[in-house]
Amino acid sequence: MDQKAKSSWQHGIPEPAEAEASGLLQALNWLKDSTLSNIVFEIDCKIVADGFQHSAYGHSDLQVLLNKCNHSLSLFPNLVEFD
Numbered sequence: 001m002d003q004k005a006k007s008s009w010q011h012g013i014p015e016p017a018e019a020e021a022s023g024l025l026q027a028l029n030w031l032k033d034s035t036l037s038n039i040v041f042e043i044d045c046k047i048v049a050d051g052f053q054h055s056a057y058g059h060s061d062l063q064v065l066l067n068k069c070n071h072s073l074s075l076f077p078n079l080v081e082f083d
Contacts, residue, residue, distance in 0.1 A: 014061075020045035021065035028072035039076075 014022065020043060031039065043049050051066040052073075 017045050017047040018062050018065060020048045021051070021062060021069060024048065025065055025069050025072065028069060028076075032072070032075065 010022070024041060024043065027041070047062070048066070051062070052070065
């Protein structure tokens with residue numbers, strides 16, 4: 001199994017769910033141009049994990065991030081498994 005990692009930091013103190021969703025979005029953006037397949041994401045924030053199973057609409061920072069993540073996920077037709 002091949003493992004890849006990347007780190008970054010941001011200013012401010014986001015809510016934990018927003019930080020988790022932001023990290024996932026950054027990872028998805030990083031992977032767009034890769035040739036990797038069978039990618040597994042580990043998410044330990046139940047709010048974010050549930051956000052992918054239950055469509056919700058809103059304009060909170062978290063919901064905007066989840067919508068962007070869902071859009072990015074749609075670009076990977078046979079990609080994703082969440083643990």
